[in-house]
Amino acid sequence: MSTINDTRPAEALRDGDLGAEQERADVKPLGGIAGWLDDRTGGAKPTSHFLKKVFPDHWSFMLGEIAMYSMIICLLTGVFLTFWYVPSMTQVVYDGSYVPLQGITVSDAYRSTLNISFDIRGGLLIRQIHHWGALIFVVSVFVHMTRVFFTGAFRKPREINWVLGTLLSMLACIEGFAGYSLPDDLLSGTGIRAMNGFVQSIPVVGSYVSYFIFGGAFPGEAIIPRLYSVHVLLLPAVLVGVFTAHILFVVIHKHTQFPGPGRTNNNVVGYPLMPVYMAKAGGFFFIVFGIIALVSAVVSINPIWGYGPYDPSPITAGSQPDWYMGFADGALRLLPGFLEFQTFGFTWSMNIFPGSILLLPLMWGIIGVYPFVESWVTGDKREHHLLDRPRNAPTRAGIGVAGITAYTVLLFASGNDLMAIKLQLSINDLTQLFRLLFFVGPVIAFWLTKRICLSLQRADRQKVLHGRETGTIWRYPDGRFEEIHAPLSPFERWALVQHESPEPLRISAEADENGVASPLARVERVRAKLSHFYFSDRVAPPTPSELEAAHHHGDEVDESHLLTGQHEAIDTSETSDSSSTPRETIKADRKRLT
Amino acid sequence: MKALAARRRHPAAIAVLILLGLLVTGGAYSFLAPKQAQATSVTADSVATGKKLFLANCASCHGLNAQGTASGPSLVGVGAASVDFQVGTGRMPLAGPAVQAPQNKVKFDEEQISALAAYVATLGPGPAVPDGEYTTPIVPGDEKAAGQSLTNSERIARGGEIFRVNCAMCHNFAGAGGALTRGKYAPALTGVTPTHIYEAMVTGPQSMPVFNDTNITPAGKQEVISYLDAIDNQTNVGGMTLGNLGPVSEGLFAWIFLLGLMIASAVWLGKKAA
Numbered sequence: 087m088s089t090i091n092d093t094r095p096a097e098a099l100r101d102g103d104l105g106a107e108q109e110r111a112d113v114k115p116l117g118g119i120a121g122w123l124d125d126r127t128g129g130a131k132p133t134s135h136f137l138k139k140v141f142p143d144h145w146s147f148m149l150g151e152i153a154m155y156s157m158i159i160c161l162l163t164g165v166f167l168t169f170w171y172v173p174s175m176t177q178v179v180y181d182g183s184y185v186p187l188q189g190i191t192v193s194d195a196y197r198s199t200l201n202i203s204f205d206i207r208g209g210l211l212i213r214q215i216h217h218w219g220a221l222i223f224v225v226s227v228f229v230h231m232t233r234v235f236f237t238g239a240f241r242k243p244r245e246i247n248w249v250l251g252t253l254l255s256m257l258a259c260i261e262g263f264a265g266y267s268l269p270d271d272l273l274s275g276t277g278i279r280a281m282n283g284f285v286q287s288i289p290v291v292g293s294y295v296s297y298f299i300f301g302g303a304f305p306g307e308a309i310i311p312r313l314y315s316v317h318v319l320l321l322p323a324v325l326v327g328v329f330t331a332h333i334l335f336v337v338i339h340k341h342t343q344f345p346g347p348g349r350t351n352n353n354v355v356g357y358p359l360m361p362v363y364m365a366k367a368g369g370f371f372f373i374v375f376g377i378i379a380l381v382s383a384v385v386s387i388n389p390i391w392g393y394g395p396y397d398p399s400p401i402t403a404g405s406q407p408d409w410y411m412g413f414a415d416g417a418l419r420l421l422p423g424f425l426e427f428q429t430f431g432f433t434w435s436m437n438i439f440p441g442s443i444l445l446l447p448l449m450w451g452i453i454g455v456y457p458f459v460e461s462w463v464t465g466d467k468r469e470h471h472l473l474d475r476p477r478n479a480p481t482r483a484g485i486g487v488a489g490i491t492a493y494t495v496l497l498f499a500s501g502n503d504l505m506a507i508k509l510q511l512s513i514n515d516l517t518q519l520f521r522l523l524f525f526v527g528p529v530i531a532f533w534l535t536k537r538i539c540l541s542l543q544r545a546d547r548q549k550v551l552h553g554r555e556t557g558t559i560w561r562y563p564d565g566r567f568e569e570i571h572a573p574l575s576p577f578e579r580w581a582l583v584q585h586e587s588p589e590p591l592r593i594s595a596e597a598d599e600n601g602v603a604s605p606l607a608r609v610e611r612v613r614a615k616l617s618h619f620y621f622s623d624r625v626a627p628p629t630p631s632e633l634e635a636a637h638h639h640g641d642e643v644d645e646s647h648l649l650t651g652q653h654e655a656i657d658t659s660e661t662s663d664s665s666s667t668p669r670e671t672i673k674a675d676r677k678r679l680t
Numbered sequence: 681m682k683a684l685a686a687r688r689r690h691p692a693a694i695a696v697l698i699l700l701g702l703l704v705t706g707g708a709y710s711f712l713a714p715k716q717a718q719a720t721s722v723t724a725d726s727v728a729t730g731k732k733l734f735l736a737n738c739a740s741c742h743g744l745n746a747q748g749t750a751s752g753p754s755l756v757g758v759g760a761a762s763v764d765f766q767v768g769t770g771r772m773p774l775a776g777p778a779v780q781a782p783q784n785k786v787k788f789d790e791e792q793i794s795a796l797a798a799y800v801a802t803l804g805p806g807p808a809v810p811d812g813e814y815t816t817p818i819v820p821g822d823e824k825a826a827g828q829s830l831t832n833s834e835r836i837a838r839g840g841e842i843f844r845v846n847c848a849m850c851h852n853f854a855g856a857g858g859a860l861t862r863g864k865y866a867p868a869l870t871g872v873t874p875t876h877i878y879e880a881m882v883t884g885p886q887s888m889p890v891f892n893d894t895n896i897t898p899a900g901k902q903e904v905i906s907y908l909d910a911i912d913n914q915t916n917v918g919g920m921t922l923g924n925l926g927p928v929s930e931g932l933f934a935w936i937f938l939l940g941l942m943i944a945s946a947v948w949l950g951k952k953a954a
Contacts, residue, residue, distance in 0.1 A: 145943070145950035152942050185820045186910045189834035190841060204917070214918060221934040222942065229939065272844065272853065273926065366949060373945045381938055386918025387930050392854050392911065400844040402926075403851060403858020403866065409931025501928040503859035512779075512863035 137360035142343035146233045151367060152226035155374040156219045157258075157329070163216040164265075164318065170206055172198040173314035175270065175307045184391050192270075192395035195310050199269040199390055214382035220262050221387075222378060224410040227255045231453075235486050238474035239342045240457040242467065247335040250328055252454040256446070257325050259410045264317035266408050269388075270310055275396025276405045278309060280415075284442035287435035305398065342473050345584045347577045351471045406500055413449075416499030417441030420521050449493070456485075463616040465591060477546075478585040480539035481620040487535040488528035495523045536623070543625035546582045550574065550628045551636035583633075587626040591617035726791075730799025733792055737773050746803055751777070758883065759806020760797035765879035767793050769872070779863040780886055807882040814902040815874040817909035828899075836910050839903030842896060847904070850888075854924035855908055860887055870912055874905045 116124050124130035141147070174194040180187050182197070183204045192200075202209035231251060234240055240248035263281075267274045282304045286292040301308030340354050349355045357363060393402065407415050418441040425436035460482065461467070476483045498505070499520040506513040553571035560570050574582070591614050628636070687693065734746065741752030748754030755762075766772040770784035788796070797809060818825070820833045828835060844853065852858045855869030864887050869877065881901050884890035896904070922929040 143950055145947040148946040148950065149943075152946070185833050186836050186840050186907060186914070188837050189830065190837050210917060218934065218938065221931065222938045225934055225939050226942065272848075366952070370946070370949055373949070374942060377938065377941045377945070381933075381941075382919075384919045385933065386916060386921050388927075389854075389918055389921070389924070392924065394840060394844045394853065397844070400848055402844070402848040402853035404856070404926045404928065406927045408927045409934065412928075412931065504925055504928050506859040506863070507857060507865050510863070512861075513859045514862050 136337065137358065137364075139337060139340075139359045140354045140356045141341050141359065141363050142349075142354060142356035144344060146237075147341065148370060149226055149230040149233050151370055152374055153223055153230055154329070154333075155371045156223040156226060156378065157325070158371075159219040159375055159378060160216055160223060161322065161326075163212045163219065164322075166212045167202060167209075167216060168318060170198055170202050170209065171195070171268070171314075173268065173311045175305075175310050180395075187391060187394070190395060193310070195268060195270040196390070196395045199271070203391060211379075211382055214385075214387050215378055216265075217387045218382045218385075219378050220265060221408065221410075224255075224258050224262055227251075227258050228410075231255060232486065232490065235456075236474075236476040236479075236483055237342070237344075238470065238479055238482065241470040242461065243469050244335070244339055244342075245457040245461070247332060247339065248457050249454050250332045250335070252450055254325065254328050254332060255453075256450045257321060257328065261317065261321040261325060262408055263411055264313045264321065266388075267313050268310065268317060269390045270396050271388075271390035272393040272396055272400060272402060273388075273390075273405060274393075275305070275398075276401055277407055278305065278313075278396075279398065280407075280442075284438060287438035288443055289434055289439065290432060292435075305396075340471065342471055344475070345472050345581055347580055349472065351469065354471075404504055409497070412500035413493055413496040414442055414445055416496035416502075416520070417445050419502055420496070420499050420517060420524060452489075463613060463620055464588060465613075465617075466588075472584075474585065475581075477539040477542040478587070480536045480543070480623065483539050484532040484536035488532040491527045491531035492524060495520055495527050499524075540623055540625055543627075547625060547628055550579055550582050551633060583627040585627060587624050588621050589624070590614070590621045726795040726798045727802055729792075730795035730797070733788070733796050734799055737787075738796075741774070746800065755800050755803060757804035757806045758800060760794075760801040760809050761807040761879040762883040762885070763797040763800045764793060764809045765876050765883060765885055767796055768879075769876055771885070780865065783867060807879070810875060810878045810882075810898075814898040815878050815905060816902070817874060818902065818906040820910065835903050836906045839900075839905070839907030840911075842900055843904050843907050846891065846896065852924065852926075854911060854921075856924040869908055874909070877905050877908065 116130055120130065172194045176194045177191050178194050178197055180190050180192045180197050180200065182188075182200055184200055187200070199213075202213055204210070234248065234251070263277070267278050267281075282296055282300065285296045285299060288295055296304070299309070299312075300306045301312075341356070343349050343354060343356065346355070394400075406412060418438060421437045421441045423437050425440075426438075427434050427436070474482075499517070502513055502516045502520065505511065506516055553573045556570045556572045558570040559567050561567050734742075735744065738746070738752075738755075741749060742755050743749045743752070746755040748756075763772075766781070767788055768786060770786040771781040773787065774781050775784060794809075800806075801808065818832050818835055818839075820836055822831045822833065824831055825835075830838060843855075847855075850858050850860065850866035851869055852866075857868035858866045860866060866888070878901055880888060881891040881896065881904075882893075891901070922933055
C-alpha cells in the first residue's frame with residue numbers, strides 16, 4: 087500500500103485547511119466516547135492524520151526505535167530506583183546483608199544503592215536493567231546516527247533534526263555520566279575525581295569553576311545531590327523535550343526511504359501506523375525490553391559492592407568510564423604530559439584540557455555542522471526524501487568512516503591497560519601505536535572507504551550494462567569460453583541507476599568584464615576545491631544511451647544469437663520492451679542447459 | 681615387678697634406660713614443639729639437597745653461590761618465603777627471558793621446594809615461610825577471635841579496606857589483575873593459595889612492593905587474605921561477571937551482544953510481512 091502526495095509535504099499539511107464550519111459539515115460526526123472526546127478536544131483529525139501516517143520498511147529504520155525504547159525503559163526503571171536511592175553524602179555505617187562490607191563507614195548514597203542491590207526485592211535486576219538499558223541507549227543512538235549519516239538522511243529539509251539528534255546524543259552521554267556517578271562507589275568516585283581534574287584544567291578559571299561545581303573543595307558534600315538533580319530532573323526533561331521535537335520533525339518531514347520502484351522524492355511507500363506499525367513498533371518495544379531484561383538477569387553490570395565505597399585515596403586497576411565517555415578518557419591517555427607549561431603564574435594543562443573539556447564540544451560540533459558544510463560545498467538546495475546508498479556518496483562515506491576511525495582509536499585507547507594484559511603487550515607500545523593511529527588511521531580509512539565505494543559503483547555499472555553474472559560458462563563452437571550474463575529486471579536496474587552523480591563545481595567568473603576581481607572569488611575558490619575533493623573521482627551511473635549501446639554490443643546479444651531457438655526468453659528480452667524480462671527465465675535457462 | 685628388679689643390674693640395663701629416656705624426650709619434643717613447617721624439614725640433609733637442586737636448576741642465572749649474575753639477582757637474604765613463592769607458583773625456574781616471570785607449571789614437589797628454600801634461607805636472614813596462624817582465611821560470623829575488637833565479618837570488611845588502599849590500584853578491585861608499564865603486569869589473585877599471597881606481601885616479588893609487618897600487621901595480612909577468599913567464593917549475585925574488568929568489558933558486551941541481538945531482531949521484524 088502506498089500513499090502518494092504530489093505536492094511537497096509542508097504544503098500538503100495545509101491542504102485540508104478549510105473554513106471551520108465547512109469542515110464540520112464535511113466531516114461525519116463521531117459517535118460514542120470518541121465523539122464525546124472529539125467535541126471537547128478536537129483531537130480526532132490530528133489523531134486520524136497521525137494514525138494514517140505511512141512509514142517505509144527497512145530494518146535500519148528501527149535503530150532509532152531501539153534508542154527510543156531503551157530510553158523509555160530507563161525512565162521507567164529510574165523511577166523505581168528513586169524510591170529507595172538516597173542522594174546524600176552523609177557518612178553512615180553499613181549494616182546490610184553484604185558481609186564483606188559490614189561495619190564499614192560509607193556514604194548514604196552508597197548504602198542505599200547497596201540496599202537496592204541486596205535488600206530490596208527485585209532491586210538488583212531493576213538496577214541492572216537501568217544500567218544495561220542506558221548502555222544500549224547510547225549505543226543505538228550512535229548507530230542510528232551513522233545510519234542517518236551514511237544514507238544522507240540529514241540533507242534538506244532535515245538539517246535541524248540532525249542538529250537535534252546531535253544534541254540528543256551529547257545529552258545522552260552526559261546523562262549517563264551523571265547517573266554512573268550517583269552510587270558513590272570507588273569507580274564512580276574516581277570518575278568524579280577525574281571530572282574535577284578536567285574542570286580544573288580549564289585555563290585561568292578552572293579552579294573557580296571546580297569550586298562552583300563542588301560547592302567548595304573536592305569532594306565536599308554537594309556533588310552527589312547536585313548530580314542527582316541533574317540526572318533525574320534537568321537532563322531527562324531536556325532529553326524528553328528534544329526527543330519529542332525530534333519525533334515531531336519525523337512526522338512533519340515524513341520518513342525518508344531507500345530508492346526503489348515506485349518510490350519517488352514526493353511519496354512515501356510503506357505501511358500506515360495503524361494498524362501495521364502500531365503492531366510492529368509495539369511488538370519491537372517488547373522485544374527490546376525482553377532482550378535488555380534477559381541480559382540484565384544473567385550478566386552483572388557495575389558491581390558496586392565489589393568496588394567498595396568511595397574514598398579519595400584508593401583506586402582500582404582498570405578504572406574506566408562507561409563506554410560512551412571512553413573516547414575522552416582515551417584522548418587523555420594519549421595526550422603527552424609535556425604539553426603542560428606555565429606562564430604568567432598560570433598553569434596551562436594542555437595535557438588534559440584538549441582531551442577532556444575541548445574534545446566534547448569539538449566532536450559534537452563537527453558532527454552537528456556537517457550537513458551545512460556538505461550542502462554549501464555541493465550547492466544543493468533541493469529537498470531530499472530519497473536516501474543515498476552509501477556507495478553512491480563515496481566522499482561522504484569516506485569522511486564518515488574516517489571520523490568513526492578517529493573515535494574508535496580514542497575509545498580503544500581508553501582500554502589500553504586491559505588490552506595490554508589480555509594481549510600480553512606493553513601498555514607503552516600500545517599508547518604509541520594509538521597516537522600514531524589517531525593521525526594515520528582516519529586517512530587510511532578515508533582512502534580505503536572511498537576506493538571501496540568507487541569500485542562498488544563500478545561493479546554496479548558493469549552489472550547494469552552487461553547484466554548479472556550467472557556462473558554459467560558457455561563454450562562456443564570455436565573453442566572460446568564465456569560466462570553468460572543475465573539481464574537485470576527493470577526493478578533491479580532502477581535501484582542501480584537512479585542516483586545522481588554530481589560533477590565538481592566550476593569557479594564562476596573570477597573577475598567581471600572590467601577585470602575587477604569578484605569579492606566572492608576567494609570563497610568560491612575554496613568551494614570549488616572542496617567540490618573537486620568531493621566529486622572529482624566519480625563513477626556516473628549508466629545513461630539510457632550507454633545502456634542501449636551495451637545491449638547492442640554486449641554479451642547477451644551474442645548469447646541470444648548463439649542460443650536461438652533454445653532460449654526464447656533472452657531473445658524476447660532483447661527484442662521487446664526491456665521491462666518485460668522476468669527473472670525466472672534464468673532459472674529456466676539453467677534447467678534447459680542441464 | 682620382680683623380674684624387672686632382678687634384671688636391674690644386667691649389663692644392658694644402662695643402655696636400655698638411655699634408649700628409653702631418649703625416646704620419651706624425643707617423642708615428647710616432637711609432640712609438644714611448635715609446628716613450624718621449616719622446623720622439622722630444615723636439616724643438614726635438606727640443605728644439602730637444596731644446594732644440589734640449586735646448582736642444577738638455578739645457579740646458571742643466580743650464580744654458583746647465589747651471589748647473583750647479570751641475568752639473575754642475588755638470593756642472599758631473600759628468605760625461604762621468597763623461594764616458596766617463586767618456585768611454588770612455577771615462576772622459577774624461569775622458562776625464558778621476559779619482562780616478568782609468568783605464573784607457570786610447578787616443576788618441583790613440596791619436599792624439593794622446601795629443600796631449596798632451606799638452602800636459600802641459610803645464605804642470609806630473610807622472611808620465613810609463614811605458618812598456618814595468619815594464612816587461614818577467617819570464617820565470616822559475629823564471633824570475635826581472641827584479642828580482636830572486631831567481629832569476624834567486620835575483620836573481613838577491614839581486609840577489603842586494606843586491599844582497596846594498598847593492592848587494588850594494581851591488582852584491580854576484584855583481584856582480576858591489571859597492567860603495569862612496558863608489558864609488566866599485576867597478576868590475577870583468584871586461585872592463589874593464602875600462603876603464596878602472604879609470601880608475596882612479605883617478599884615483594886618482581887614489581888610488587890614489600891608490605892612488611894609494620895606496614896600491614898600479620899593480622900591485617902590475614903584479613904586481606906580472608907577478604908580475597910570471601911570475594912572469590914561468593915555467589916555472583918548479578919550474574920556473569922565478564923571477568924570483573926569494569927566498564928570496558930561491559931561496553932564491549934553491549935556493543936557486540938546487546939546490539940547484535942537488537943539488530944538481529946530488527947532485521948527479523950523488518951522481514952515480516954505486514
